[in-house]
Amino acid sequence: MAYTYLLKGDFDNALKFYKKTDELAPKGFFTAKTALYSLEGEQSGKFPKGLYAAYMQIEWTNDENKKLEIARMITEKVPNFAPAWKELAILSNDKKERLQAIEQGLSKQPDADTKGILIINKAVILNEDGKKEEAKQLLGNLIFSPDVTTGNIELAKFTLKSIAEK
Numbered sequence: 001m002a003y004t005y006l007l008k009g010d011f012d013n014a015l016k017f018y019k020k021t022d023e024l025a026p027k028g029f030f031t032a033k034t035a036l037y038s039l040e041g042e043q044s045g046k047f048p049k050g051l052y053a054a055y056m057q058i059e060w061t062n063d064e065n066k067k068l069e070i071a072r073m074i075t076e077k078v079p080n081f082a083p084a085w086k087e088l089a090i091l092s093n094d095k096k097e098r099l100q101a102i103e104q105g106l107s108k109q110p111d112a113d114t115k116g117i118l119i120i121n122k123a124v125i126l127n128e129d130g131k132k133e134e135a136k137q138l139l140g141n142l143i144f145s146p147d148v149t150t151g152n153i154e155l156a157k158f159t160l161k162s163i164a165e166k
Contacts, residue, residue, distance in 0.1 A: 015039040028149030037111035082110030116152030
C-alpha cells in the first residue's frame with residue numbers, strides 16, 4: 001500500500017504505510033528502510049520533497065547509463081542523500097569512484113539497508129584488492145550487527161562464502 005501511495009504522489013500516506021511496514025518487519029522488508037529514511041527526510045526538510053520518487057527512477061529504468069546519470073545528478077544536487085551514493089557505488093565501473101561513493105554514503109548516516117549494501121560493496125572491493133581478511137572481517141561484523149536487515153545478512157553471508165571459497 002505504501003508503494004502505491006508513493007506512485008500516486010501521496011507522500012504523506014506513503015510515509016504512514018512505510019512506517020507501518022517497518023513496525024511489522026523491523027529487520028527490513030524490501031526497500032522499506034530506504035523509503036522511510038527518504039520520506040522522513042523529506043518531511044523534516046532534510047531532503048527536498050519528491051526526492052525519493054526521483055531516486056526511484058533509477059529502479060524504473062533499464063538503461064544502465066541513465067541509472068548512473070540519475071545517481072550522479074542526485075549526489076550532486078543532494079549530497080547528503082546516502083541511497084544515491086549507494087547506487088553510484090553499484091553502477092560505476094570506476095573502482096576509485098565506487099570507493100569514494102561508498103565512503104560518502106557511509107558518512108551520510110544512511111538507513112540500515114543502504115548502510116549494509118555499502119559495506120558489502122566495500123568488502124567486495126577490498127577482496128578484489130587482495131585484502132581478503134579485511135573483507136571477511138567487515139562482512140562478519142555486518143552479519144552480527146544489531147541493526148542489520150535480514151536481506152543484508154543473507155547477502156553478506158553469500159558474499160562471505162564466495163570470498164572464503166576463492
